[in-house]
Amino acid sequence: MASAPDIASDTMLDAFAHRHRLRPFEALPWLIAIAAFFVFPDYLALGAQILATILFALSLDLVLGYAGIVTLGHAAFFGTGAYTAGILAANGWGEPISGLIAAGAAAGAVGFATGAIILRTTGLTLLMQTLVVAAMLSELANKATRITGGADGLQGMDVWPIFGAFRFDLFGRTAYLYCAAVLLIGWLVVRSIVYSPFGRSLTGIRENVLRMHAVGAPVRRRKLIAYTISAALAGVSGALIAQTAQFVGLGALGLERSGTLLIMLIIGGVGQLYGAFIGVTIYMIAQDRFSTIDPVYWYFWIGLFMIFMVIFARGGVLGLIERVRQQIRKPSWNKPSWNKPSWNKPS
């Protein structure tokens, strides 16, 4: 009699164990990144930007896709990181690795401090609070001209060679590999978080916050931890872009950056870890191609594309792939699909 539940729990355990094992396709982004290094030697500067932005999008995915915190102010942390690394490098400490760590710590601290205040709200109010936090930081950076350079941007950054050996070269070779290495670490961090029990509880908070309260999960604290980690990663991403571009402008903190990041992530697919990789790559390559032809009208076409996405390709590229796969294979209900967010629940 006891055999039926045993079998059930065995398959459950099996499913749990399999869920976070590295699958072959997860090597794909890295193989592409390595291949791109050799195939497109002229585009490594763009490649480095893409890799750093993927880290930024991953950090957003952690709060948006897993913890369900809709934010329009993630640039606050990106900018904090960028300015931290930039100010250090402009004032005589150009060591890149410690600059990254300092940037992550500063952005994490800002994330913790603001998150502790604003995460008690939800929905539109929370969206507004994130927006306002970013706007306040942007205003501070704009006015503190002596430290940040204000509207002219921070100039005179001097970034030292990595480990004292690898100089940032003109072709962006060092920058590319540097960004790829940091992204790899960031990806491992995010991946192990989302598959950990902590990550599962974040998904629980996203799906049904009342039930998580009811089972006694410390919802606020977990959201705050996720927000802080995400902020730190966003800060590291900002520092990467500051160090490789040797310049920080006010745009690093702007609404446009938060907005386009959100768009890139939605294009790829939210809450699925690889949406960040796909969305950022597509968006930034398209932007690079289009804006060399026609910088102004780029906005028109990307806007049109976004509207088409919403109508015809919900769930982004990964959602599209998933639907095609379901068309090919019959749907099997014993395959757990906890990873996919279900936004469309009736409230």
Added chain:
Amino acid sequence: MDDLLSAAISIAFHGLALAMVLYLISVGLSVTMGLMGFVNLAHGAFAMAGGYALTTLMSHFQLPFGVALVGAIIIVVLASLLLERLLYRRLYGGDELDQVLMTMGLIFMTVGAATYFWGPVAQPIHPPELISGQIHLGSRDFPTYRSFLILCGVVLVTFLWLALERTRFGAKVRAAVDNLRMAQSVGINTSQLFALTFALGSGLAALGGALGADLLPIVPGYALGNLVYFLIVVSVGGLGSIRGPFVAAFLVGTADTAFKYIAPELGAFFIYALTMAILLWRPRGLFGHA
């Protein structure tokens, strides 16, 4: 003492003018957000369209100010009805992220389109003789155009309040904001109501954008650049309310003007800090439904 008084009057006057523009643009957003729960980030695009339509009708077609203003509102209302049918309707009650993506897409399209047709320079408006120049009141001078703006705002606010409180349409809107499903159950045609409210909100935004062109310059980046202000007015005022956005617009307008006057180097910082504090104190805004 006299200096202080004159500064206070000046701040109140210009603050009120800005508040009226912000209110006209944001009130429609507040009602549609409260009614349909739709995060319409592109609402400012309707205001911008109103501004462009006004200046183009005046400069290209040589229409007088009043006629061009009415024409601009009609154009924007028709466009908004079309967009509501084609795009917005699909996402009612849907995914918040889809709404953000679509309305951001609309904003981007307006940036590109406006640059294509009008270029990056701000469009000037030329109000007729009658409402330009100065008005002498006692020992002070006030710009006539801004006085006209305040007067327009006051008339419209009164009109809106009456419409919402005293008409059948207003009662339906209030019912649907309070409880959508119950409103549908008693036989209110909410789909039609949505379309009408949306068109009304866009029309008011167009009016606000057109009239307020000298306070919020008509440039391609309008919808994105002023988005924070509109959203502040809506969220501080409270969703689905008519009174709320008015109080919020007044707060933002006077605070913005006052800080520009007293401490320009602090800029918009205090507005943001104030917004944050109010939203922490009352997460649903000053007049939001509990």
